[in-house]
Amino acid sequence: KQEVTQIPAALSVPEGENLVLNCSFTDSAIYNLQWFRQDPGKGLTSLLLIQSSQREQTSGRLNASLDKSSGRSTLYIAASQPGDSATYLCAVRAGSARQLTFGSGTQLTVLP
């Protein structure tokens, strides 16, 4: 059974700092991996999707990498801002079905 782990569970950084969020998964036979953002009391917003054949994806200040063989992904946030404060979740899709297996998230706080 696929398991997804995100460490740390919470992270607090000063504004302007570059930071890395980690995601690991136990079964490397994945179809793709997605990073989501969740604001308090809100739904999930997709940030980046990396197909299994890709090594990384970039969107603005965000860069996500994927190392399938080691079962790891990282989300790099450059020049963090207070508006980046949210919970970040990674999720993997295994096989042809569209079901996602989620990690429990990293709660990020960017201090002004």
Place this chain on the structure above:
Amino acid sequence: NAGVTQTPKFQVLKTGQSMTLQCAQDMNHEYMSWYRQDPGMGLRLIHYSVGAGITDQGEVPNGYNVSRSTTEDFPLRLLSAAPSQTSVYFCASSSNSGGAFEETQYFGPGTRLLVL
């Protein structure tokens, strides 16, 4: 485009009551799913559907029923609510057309359910 909408936003039930959580999407997506989110446990898949008339179970289906009579709607029914079903419920949808963009899953704002 309203995207994925869910009603109600918040609901309090007594043990044994039944209710239906509504989910609708206006993006003509074939794939729809229901997740529950509990503290420290991430999101877990309850049921999903790959198109009208087709549904299947996810990781935690017990106590829930679904049906998919139209492409747009995917309601989740709690037959006899239990305190263990206190959670936040999210509906999601995506296209089956293939390609990285179409793969993206869109989530609704969630329904917060408290079962007493």
